[in-house]
Amino acid sequence: MIIGICGKSGSGKSTLAKQIMELNSNSIHLDIDKIGHKVLLIPEVIDELTKAFGKSIIENNLVNRKKLGDIVFNSRLKMNKLTDITWKYMQIEIDNILKDNKEKIVILDWLLLPNTKYFKMCDIKILLDIPYNIRMNRAILRDKITEEAFNLREKASINYDETAFDYVLKENDLEFGKRLVKKI
Numbered sequence: 365m366i367i368g369i370c371g372k373s374g375s376g377k378s379t380l381a382k383q384i385m386e387l388n389s390n391s392i393h394l395d396i397d398k399i400g401h402k403v404l405l406i407p408e409v410i411d412e413l414t415k416a417f418g419k420s421i422i423e424n425n426l427v428n429r430k431k432l433g434d435i436v437f438n439s440r441l442k443m444n445k446l447t448d449i450t451w452k453y454m455q456i457e458i459d460n461i462l463k464d465n466k467e468k469i470v471i472l473d474w475l476l477l478p479n480t481k482y483f484k485m486c487d488i489k490i491l492l493d494i495p496y497n498i499r500m501n502r503a504i505l506r507d508k509i510t511e512e513a514f515n516l517r518e519k520a521s522i523n524y525d526e527t528a529f530d531y532v533l534k535e536n537d538l539e540f541g542k543r544l545v546k547k548i
Contacts, residue, residue, distance in 0.1 A: 366462070366485050369473045370524060371492030373517045374499030374506070377473040380492065384471055387546065392465055396458065396474035401429065403453040412449045417442070437516035447476075458482065475521060478528060490544070491529040 367384065369377045381393040403409050404427040413427055421432045436443045462470060462485075477483050500514050507513075526532050531544055 365469045365487045366482070367469060367471045367488045367490065368477050368483055368486035369471060369490045369492065370475065370477050370529070371494065372475060372499055372521045373514065374501075374503035375492035375494040376502070377475075377492060380490065381471045381473050384469070388469055390467070391469035391471060392461075393471045393473060394458065394461055396454070396472060396477070399454050399457050400450055402457065403450050404429065404432075406453055409450060409453055413446070416445050416449060433516075437520045440520065443520050478524065479522065483528075488531070489529045491524055491526060491532045493524070493526070493532055493534050495535075 369380055371377050378393070378395060381395075385391045385393055404413075410422070410425075410427055413432065414422055417432065417435050421427055421435065423431070432446070436446045458472075472482055472486065474480075477486075483489065496518075500511065500518075503509060503514050503517070504511065533544070
């Protein structure tokens with residue numbers, strides 16, 4: 365089974381994934397953002413990103429994610445360029461993980477999941493549509509960023525079609541979340 369969890373930054377995707385994993389030991393959580401971070405270590409990706417965004421994103425021969433984020437979160441065009449460069453490498457990693465874990469419940473957690481082939485593969489699709497202020501406060505505390513940095517993320521985010529999801533959580537309701545996890 366594949367469970368897809370979507371929501372904007374700070375919506376609680378990872379928290380919900382952890383709750384599901386606590387109830388089912390035969391599950392794994394795939395935070396696709398972390399796969400994106402991992403591919404930034406691949407030399408070919410570093411070369412392509414340097415060509416696309418300049419040497420200012422490189423520090424100690426590695427991509428400085430903060431510097432790269434400052435560039436791409438300001439422009440949907442630049443964000444698309446980043447995706448064009450990294451996505452093929454991310455897909456290889458995701459495909460391998462799915463192939464190696466066919467007997468498990470795989471939880472895919474990603475803001476952009478609906479824009480991928482993996483969304484159609486999900487047996488259950490969950491959207492966390494949590495209010496802006498709650499998400500902002502969480503992200504500021506978790507990531508130690510400013511409100512301005514959060515707003516840049518928000519600007520680069522996508523809008524969701526709620527009808528494409530099996531479940532939509534609209535509030536920061538832990539009890540509803542727990543009931544949903546037990547149902548799943």
